[in-house]
Amino acid sequence: MRLAPDQLDRFERDGFLILPALFTAEEIGILCAELDRLSAEDSPQNFRETKTGALRTAMGLHLRNAVYARMVRHPRLLEPAMQILDDDQLYIQQVKVNAKTAYSGEVWQWHYDFATHHNEDGVPEPLALNLHVLLDDVTEFNGPLWFIPGSHKGGPVSAELDTTTTSYPLWCVDNNTVATLTAEDGIVSAKGPAGTALIFGDCLLHGSPPNMSPWNRRIYSLIVNPITNAYTKQSRPEHQHHRSLSPVTPLGDDCLLSAGAT
Amino acid sequence: MRLAPDQLDRFERDGFLILPALFTAEEIGILCAELDRLSAEDSPQNFRETKTGALRTAMGLHLRNAVYARMVRHPRLLEPAMQILDDDQLYIQQVKVNAKTAYSGEVWQWHYDFATHHNEDGVPEPLALNLHVLLDDVTEFNGPLWFIPGSHKGGPVSAELDTTTTSYPLWCVDNNTVATLTAEDGIVSAKGPAGTALIFGDCLLHGSPPNMSPWNRRIYSLIVNPITNAYTKQSRPEHQHHRSLSPVTPLGDDCLLSAGAT
Numbered sequence: 114m115r116l117a118p119d120q121l122d123r124f125e126r127d128g129f130l131i132l133p134a135l136f137t138a139e140e141i142g143i144l145c146a147e148l149d150r151l152s153a154e155d156s157p158q159n160f161r162e163t164k165t166g167a168l169r170t171a172m173g174l175h176l177r178n179a180v181y182a183r184m185v186r187h188p189r190l191l192e193p194a195m196q197i198l199d200d201d202q203l204y205i206q207q208v209k210v211n212a213k214t215a216y217s218g219e220v221w222q223w224h225y226d227f228a229t230h231h232n233e234d235g236v237p238e239p240l241a242l243n244l245h246v247l248l249d250d251v252t253e254f255n256g257p258l259w260f261i262p263g264s265h266k267g268g269p270v271s272a273e274l275d276t277t278t279t280s281y282p283l284w285c286v287d288n289n290t291v292a293t294l295t296a297e298d299g300i301v302s303a304k305g306p307a308g309t310a311l312i313f314g315d316c317l318l319h320g321s322p323p324n325m326s327p328w329n330r331r332i333y334s335l336i337v338n339p340i341t342n343a344y345t346k347q348s349r350p351e352h353q354h355h356r357s358l359s360p361v362t363p364l365g366d367d368c369l370l371s372a373g374a375t
Numbered sequence: 376m377r378l379a380p381d382q383l384d385r386f387e388r389d390g391f392l393i394l395p396a397l398f399t400a401e402e403i404g405i406l407c408a409e410l411d412r413l414s415a416e417d418s419p420q421n422f423r424e425t426k427t428g429a430l431r432t433a434m435g436l437h438l439r440n441a442v443y444a445r446m447v448r449h450p451r452l453l454e455p456a457m458q459i460l461d462d463d464q465l466y467i468q469q470v471k472v473n474a475k476t477a478y479s480g481e482v483w484q485w486h487y488d489f490a491t492h493h494n495e496d497g498v499p500e501p502l503a504l505n506l507h508v509l510l511d512d513v514t515e516f517n518g519p520l521w522f523i524p525g526s527h528k529g530g531p532v533s534a535e536l537d538t539t540t541t542s543y544p545l546w547c548v549d550n551n552t553v554a555t556l557t558a559e560d561g562i563v564s565a566k567g568p569a570g571t572a573l574i575f576g577d578c579l580l581h582g583s584p585p586n587m588s589p590w591n592r593r594i595y596s597l598i599v600n601p602i603t604n605a606y607t608k609q610s611r612p613e614h615q616h617h618r619s620l621s622p623v624t625p626l627g628d629d630c631l632l633s634a635g636a637t
Contacts, residue, residue: 216550220587253515254562288478292589300516300588322584325482326562327554 114192114366124197128265128317131303135189135310136246140369144333145248147180148210158352163280167214170281173352175208183372184208185335188363190244193312198240200339202360206230206241207336207353210248213256218324219279223291225264226336227315228272228284234354235345239269239315241338247309248331256324258303258311258332264294264318286318294318337361376454376628386459390527391565391575397451398508398570402631406595407510409442410472420614425542429476432543435614437470445634446470447597450625452506455574460502462601464622468492468503469598469615472510475518480586481541485553487526488598489577490534490546496616497607501531501577503600509571510593518586520565520573520594526556526580548580556580599623 116130124130152159152168158177160170174181185205195201212218227239251257272284303311313319324330340358347356365371378392386392414421414430420439422432436443447467457463474480489501513519534546565573575581586592602620609618627633 216553220585223587253564254521259516288589291478295589302515320587322587323482325485325582325584327550327557 114189116193116196121197124312124314127260127262127301129260129262129303129311129313131305132310132312133305134308136308138308141248141307143180143369143372144184144246145331147178148248148331151178152212157350160281162214162217162219164219165217167217168212169219169279170209170211172207172209174210175205180369180372181208183364183368184333186361186364187368188366190246190310190335191337191361191363194242194244194337197242197312198339200341202340203337204340204343204358205335205355205361206338207334207355209334211332211334213321213324213330213332215255215324215327215329218256218330220323221321222275222278222283222285223318223320224272224283224285225269225316225318227269228286230315230338230354231269232272232274232284233346233349236338236342237345238342240342241315241336243313243315244335244337245311246333247305247307247311248333249329250306251304251309251330251332252328253302253304254326255328255330256321257330258319258321260301260303260313261291261294261318262298262301265314265316269316270318291318376451378455378458383459386574389522389524389563390579391522391524391573393565393567394572394574395567396570397572400570403508403510403569405442405631405634406446406508407593409440410510410593413440414474419612422543424476424479424481426481427479429479430474431481431541432471432473434469434471436472437467442631442634443470445626445630446595448623448626449630450628452508452572452597453599453623453625456504456506456599459504459574460601462603464602465599466602466605466620467597467617467623468600469596469617471596473594473596475583475586475592475594477517477586477589477591480518480592482585483583484537484540484545484547485580485582486534486545486547487531487578487580489531490548492577492600492616493531494534494536494546495608495611498600498604499607500604502604503577503598505575505577506597506599507573508595509567509569509573510595511591512568513566513571513592513594514590515564515566516588517590517592518583519592520581520583522563522565522575523553523556523580524560524563527576527578531578532580553580
């Protein structure tokens, strides 16, 4: 799996890529089949919505489940990441599903991931990549990610820790910054059928609205980071930033299908 | 201003109409020019968002402002309403702007207007029409109205008064009802440039998501009701259901422009 030159150009210009149909319906089915049980677990790795108790985020999945242990090594996500970073020595920083449950999934405020990675984990540079796979069809109605194209270009902007808006503390940017960064190219909604993949960088400003629709919006997210750019603080729990600095190696292209068969 | 037969058919089938470019940029400008001052008033007719104090809804506008006194008699809204209802004896039930301010405009939960009109005001039948004009460009990002097409067909569904979710008490429907009514034709987002008009009936299920974008989303709303179907209770304040049962009569097509000139 190699990105084409125009895809690399777009990633550099916009700060993100949307890759339609990167995973098949069968592969998505294998990933989803594991989720109900994982979501039901009473675990500190499962974050729940403040108001309803519905699952917001399930973390540490590759250490909790055999299918997700393969998914973190999937070549269709890892190889593009290695290509973008020009580095095949990456470690697994975070592995989760953001659930955004029908009727109750809450907002993710405007933020960029490096604010958290730098302030909480002491990551030196904004090199980590967030690799998403849509597990449900994502439309304008069920809380898509909203990207601000080009918002990564000036590097990290000012951010403050928000511990009140949702159940998940997050380093967020203020309204003036959002206004400034959207003034040029607006907002892009990362919609697509289940199986669509997204890749975005550590300084890309993004957020997502609540889900008041009757349709779930589950998204798988793997964050990888160069080993040379690893965390220097351990203030967050292991499942929010994994400690192992072993390089992650891709499996075969059929790794999910063969997992489903076992 | 007459609706075409296919528009009347669509209204009967879907429960709503979207009418692009019904008002000009100049007319929208005249309406918007009055709003900042009206919004700033410390009045019980101005409802504010719980969290931020930003304007949520400004009511009773035709009794507070000369431009809106004309707008409630605009023929491009009244004549289609009279045509749909086959009745030219209508009274002005409610006149407002729903502000949904950038960054802070909150959700309008899933509801239909007749639940409020019947339970609070004792309106006998679901005949009232809600006539909207978009005062800002409305996109997927700034909190458009979401209509459930055909949701009016079975008549009033069960509803309960929600006094906790937002600053505005509202008779809302439950998630199972939303799931049932969206199963056939999904959801339609009522987007369009400023000047677009919407017409929808008293049993149409609708809601709208919060506005976390940097763009305001102001919508003018006039509710008219046949005089023969008037309120029988006065439990809400006058600005939520006006008491005068005088028939409203259309002005000339240039009524806003001539108001702006004075």
